[in-house]
Amino acid sequence: MLKIIHGADFHLDSPFSGLTPERAAQRRGEQRELLDRLAALAREKQADLVLLAGDLLDSERVYRETALALSRALGAIPCPVFISPGNHDFYSPRSVWAALDWPENVHIFTSSALERVEAPEYTLWGRAFTDAHQDACPLEGLEQSLGAKTGFAITGHNLELYGLCPQCAKGDKA
Numbered sequence: 001m002l003k004i005i006h007g008a009d010f011h012l013d014s015p016f017s018g019l020t021p022e023r024a025a026q027r028r029g030e031q032r033e034l035l036d037r038l039a040a041l042a043r044e045k046q047a048d049l050v051l052l053a054g055d056l057l058d059s060e061r062v063y064r065e066t067a068l069a070l071s072r073a074l075g076a077i078p079c080p081v082f083i084s085p086g087n088h089d090f091y092s093p094r095s096v097w098a099a100l101d102w103p104e105n106v107h108i109f110t111s112s113a114l115e116r117v118e119a120p121e122y123t124l125w126g127r128a129f130t131d132a133h134q135d136a137c138p139l140e141g142l143e144q145s146l147g148a149k150t151g152f153a154i155t156g157h158n159l160e161l162y163g164l165c166p167q168c169a170k171g172d173k174a
Contacts, residue, residue: 002121005042005050010034011058013066032066035073042077050077054086062096075103082126083108090129
């Protein structure tokens, strides 16, 4: 049985505009500590997979310390890490996702089209927001022929186990 850790909406480097500059800086530091706790949890639970679905960052403006802390913490996770950038931290050629050299265990989805990743135990589909808005169903194009494997889709803010996308069923858009 696969052990999966899923996270989303960390909103690292949120401006915390309602706080004093000193308190806002303290909160950003506390957010960075969260990354080390995530890596420790993955090691403690012996996770097979870490899926991070969207808005790890609050915007395209990222403090260098945060980007380096994120890279360091994800590199300390002893299993594959998949990131699906969301609408706040969407993938673009100028984004931190493209600018940084990420650890070998980190896979960042870079296209708005679903990408299929095969592993012996699972099939994973993922995609990225490439703009702050999207009109299409996030699981458009998902193949549903898994056989005996477990299947996952990671899209922006969602993790879907093989099955119907609730957003598509309701006709919602992100």
